Amino acid sequence: MDLYVYPEFEVVRNEKKCICCQACSRQCANLVHSYDEATDCMEADDSKCVNCHRCVTLCPTKALKIVKSDHTFRPNANWSQATINELYLQANSGGVLLSSMGNPQPHPSYFDRLLLNASQVTNPSIDPLREPMETKVFLGRKTPVPPLEANNTTAVPEPYNPDGTLKTEMSPQIELSMPLMFSAMSYGSISYNAHASLARAATQLGICYNTGEGGLHKDFYQYGPNTIVQVASGRFGIHADYLDAGAAVEIKMGQGAKPGIGGHLPGKKNVGQVAQTRMTPEGSDAISPAPHHDIYSIEDLRQLVYSLKEATGNRKPIIVKIAAVHNVAAIASGIARSGADIIAIDGFRGGTGAAPTRIRDNVGIPIELALACVDARLRDEGIRDDVSLVVGGSIRSSADWIKAIALGADACYIATGALMALGCHLCRSCHTALCNWGIATQRPDLVKRLNPEIGTQHLVNLVHAWQHELKEVMGGMGINSVEALRGNRLMLRAVGMTKEEMNMLGVKMAGESA
Amino acid sequence: MATIDAKGLHFSALGEQLRDLAGHKVRIYNCLGQRYIAAGIKDITLDIDGIPGNALGAYLGEGSSITVRGNAQDATGDTMNGGSIIIHGSAGDAAGYAMRGGTILIRDDVGYRCGIHMKEFGDKIPKLCVGGRAGDFLGEYQAGGVICVLGLDCGENESPVGRFAGTGQHGGRIFIRTKLLPAELPPQVSYRTATAEDKAILCPLLKAYADAFGANYETLVQDTYLLLTPNSANPYESMYVQY
Numbered sequence: 001m002d003l004y005v006y007p008e009f010e011v012v013r014n015e016k017k018c019i020c021c022q023a024c025s026r027q028c029a030n031l032v033h034s035y036d037e038a039t040d041c042m043e044a045d046d047s048k049c050v051n052c053h054r055c056v057t058l059c060p061t062k063a064l065k066i067v068k069s070d071h072t073f074r075p076n077a078n079w080s081q082a083t084i085n086e087l088y089l090q091a092n093s094g095g096v097l098l099s100s101m102g103n104p105q106p107h108p109s110y111f112d113r114l115l116l117n118a119s120q121v122t123n124p125s126i127d128p129l130r131e132p133m134e135t136k137v138f139l140g141r142k143t144p145v146p147p148l149e150a151n152n153t154t155a156v157p158e159p160y161n162p163d164g165t166l167k168t169e170m171s172p173q174i175e176l177s178m179p180l181m182f183s184a185m186s187y188g189s190i191s192y193n194a195h196a197s198l199a200r201a202a203t204q205l206g207i208c209y210n211t212g213e214g215g216l217h218k219d220f221y222q223y224g225p226n227t228i229v230q231v232a233s234g235r236f237g238i239h240a241d242y243l244d245a246g247a248a249v250e251i252k253m254g255q256g257a258k259p260g261i262g263g264h265l266p267g268k269k270n271v272g273q274v275a276q277t278r279m280t281p282e283g284s285d286a287i288s289p290a291p292h293h294d295i296y297s298i299e300d301l302r303q304l305v306y307s308l309k310e311a312t313g314n315r316k317p318i319i320v321k322i323a324a325v326h327n328v329a330a331i332a333s334g335i336a337r338s339g340a341d342i343i344a345i346d347g348f349r350g351g352t353g354a355a356p357t358r359i360r361d362n363v364g365i366p367i368e369l370a371l372a373c374v375d376a377r378l379r380d381e382g383i384r385d386d387v388s389l390v391v392g393g394s395i396r397s398s399a400d401w402i403k404a405i406a407l408g409a410d411a412c413y414i415a416t417g418a419l420m421a422l423g424c425h426l427c428r429s430c431h432t433a434l435c436n437w438g439i440a441t442q443r444p445d446l447v448k449r450l451n452p453e454i455g456t457q458h459l460v461n462l463v464h465a466w467q468h469e470l471k472e473v474m475g476g477m478g479i480n481s482v483e484a485l486r487g488n489r490l491m492l493r494a495v496g497m498t499k500e501e502m503n504m505l506g507v508k509m510a511g512e513s514a
Numbered sequence: 515m516a517t518i519d520a521k522g523l524h525f526s527a528l529g530e531q532l533r534d535l536a537g538h539k540v541r542i543y544n545c546l547g548q549r550y551i552a553a554g555i556k557d558i559t560l561d562i563d564g565i566p567g568n569a570l571g572a573y574l575g576e577g578s579s580i581t582v583r584g585n586a587q588d589a590t591g592d593t594m595n596g597g598s599i600i601i602h603g604s605a606g607d608a609a610g611y612a613m614r615g616g617t618i619l620i621r622d623d624v625g626y627r628c629g630i631h632m633k634e635f636g637d638k639i640p641k642l643c644v645g646g647r648a649g650d651f652l653g654e655y656q657a658g659g660v661i662c663v664l665g666l667d668c669g670e671n672e673s674p675v676g677r678f679a680g681t682g683q684h685g686g687r688i689f690i691r692t693k694l695l696p697a698e699l700p701p702q703v704s705y706r707t708a709t710a711e712d713k714a715i716l717c718p719l720l721k722a723y724a725d726a727f728g729a730n731y732e733t734l735v736q737d738t739y740l741l742l743t744p745n746s747a748n749p750y751e752s753m754y755v756q757y
């Protein structure tokens with residue numbers, strides 16, 4: 001007999017309000033609700049509920065709520081209820097625990113202990129409603145490209161031509177109306193309608209979304225100028241037209257939710273057009289192994305960077321994305337020398353469609369610290385302007401976004417937040433492929449629940465709201481261009497941090513003068 | 515036909531010339547280690563004298579064909595989408611990495627990890643044929659396509675492939691012209707002697723190899739081949755418990 005795991009949630013139905021319309025049972029793909037004809041009553045199987053609020057939201061009489069069960073083990077500060085239940089599950093199955101979305105553990109947040117500055121009296125603030133505020137940014141190499149002549153691969157680039165005129169040729173750049181992008185989520189891990197919403201919203205907003213590693217559906221080539229196409233270790237859906245379609249190409253070396261391991265789209269999600277877009281046989285697992293099997297060094301990475309530059313005729317910036325891990329500064333320094341134009345760093349709270357729970361919850365470091373140390377290291381080495389820095393995992397609000405820019409980010413990636421704008425309720429069940437909100441699923445009846453027009457509008461609303469907040473905060477600081485906020489750590493002060501933490505972040509204690 | 519003297523030419527200069535020559539027949543001579551030759555070019559006919567560098571024909575397009583009169587280095591045909599690459603010599607590691615379409619014919623040997631991550635969808639099936647021997651991890655993580663190793667210079671008691679052939683294989687087929695089992699075959703790979711039916715997909719590839727290098731097709735077809743296929747399209751499914 002299996003060890004019994006008591007359901008985490010209870011479905012509470014107010015019988016007085018319920019009219020037995022059965023909408024809840026039609027809406028729940030987890031088959032929690034059912035109608036019992038004999039008693040003319042609705043029933044619920046709590047054990048299947050993942051707490052996604054789909055039924056709660058759609059119940060016409062608002063008769064439903066989901067509560068956390070108060071059933072308990074003997075309270076134990078060392079053995080939490082979750083730990084005990086997880087142990088039972090593993091004893092029953094012998095399996096590696098699999099879960100999704102970002103790390104839910106109560107690790108300390110540095111964003112929450114950073115506070116922003118504003119001007120008073122001297123250096124007056126700027127009124128963003130009256131004055132122009134520049135939020136546009138360009139991502140890519142800002143310094144001249146080192147010469148690539150056969151016998152001269154290490155020479156320092158000369159900013160001047162032999163005749164004394166300034167070299168004006170720029171490396172390719174991504175132009176963004178504001179320093180924000182939707183980060184990589186593959187078609188396969190999320191639905192066609194979710195991709196459609198992200199692509200259209202990015203286009204309307206003048207920013208970019210990211211294909212993730214699943215290739216690009218033919219319908220979405222039209223959004224190419226606002227698309228970043230990804231190349232991951234599984235090399236799914238990659239061909240010359242795909243590489244050419246986007247505003248930039250991103251090499252995925254790692255992901256914050258699961259540093260050091262690869263991706264794995266289960267065969268049941270690899271169906272129909274997903275398989276076609278990935279170019280893998282339908283129903284077979286789409287496996288992206290942990291490493292790229294041709295990359296074991298910065299030299300090897302350089303080879304992939306340049307093969308992509310060659311394949312795109314040097315017209316696209318190349319992004320290299322890594323997870324924030326212990327040696328991130330040294331790794332980023334290597335990447336900056338590999339010829340990459342942009343480095344993307346994903347913090348340990350970044351989301352995922354599926355990751356082994358222990359890795360998601362225990363591997364990697366906070367993005368705030370990774371960003372601060374990478375920015376400092378690249379500045380120390382005099383190569384900061386050779387690359388742009390993009391960070392994600394997890395940027396939850398414009399406040400996190402603004403703080404990340406002040407810590408040195410050229411732009412931020414958001415994904416979990418973007419999915420929430422599409423209706424995601426953070427039930428962390430993406431890996432089951434039964435997302436009731438039509439996002440992390442390929443089941444046609446579920447996918448069509450997400451209306452791309454409404455999804456697009458919600459994304460546009462969210463990002464516009466954040467942009468207004470960014471402008472207001474900048475105005476308050478007396479800054480009228482987001483470029484002047486980047487790496488401006490004097491705009492940050494720490495509360496409740498140790499000296500070491502403040503050193504690492506390069507910020508002063510609240511109350512300390514500049 | 516355009517000709518390019520590659521002596522001392524940097525890969526980026528060579529790449530630029532080749533992109534301008536797309537749609538043409540081009541001969542490159544004095545080739546010596548230039549990487550990424552023809553990367554992403556959809557339509558070019560290339561004849562190369564010398565030794566091209568890594569990632570020859572990466573992301574190659576359907577209308578392109580490359581012939582090398584010499585050896586090639588690593589990652590030949592990396593993520594190739596279509597067309598053909600014919601090497602009159604040997605190729606290094608990871609030849610045919612993540613190939614999605616097209617044909618690679620290598621007269622002699624290849625290094626490690628040849629055909630890793632090959633894919634297929636529908637009737638778009640990439641094919642790779644090696645006349646000599648292949649190193650360890652042949653067809654690792656193979657998801658589709660056809661890999662064939664002939665071992666033409668192998669004796670009866672030698673396997674033409676190294677250890678761990680087909681590690682992580684979850685699709686596709688590997689044909690090896692041998693009666694011997696490769697060393698340390700991973701558990702997710704099953705093997706059998708290829709039947710006439712199995713060989714249907716192999717014959718055109720053998721024909722292409724024989725035509726390219728003057729081998730005897732009739733005897734090649736008659737020979738015994740070991741066929742490696744995956745046990746499961748979902749080899750890692752049972753590893754996890756969802757919650």
Ligand code: SF4
Nearest residue numbers: 018019021022024059
């Ligand atoms: S949707 Fe609401 S009203 Fe309808 S059956 Fe379910 S609980 Fe009752």
Ligand code: SF4
Nearest residue numbers: 028049050052053055
């Ligand atoms: S899984 Fe979602 S839809 Fe189903 S009962 Fe729970 S909250 Fe409602």
Ligand code: SF4
Nearest residue numbers: 424425427428430435
């Ligand atoms: S995407 Fe869907 S399955 Fe994943 S957490 Fe959000 S609501 Fe749940």
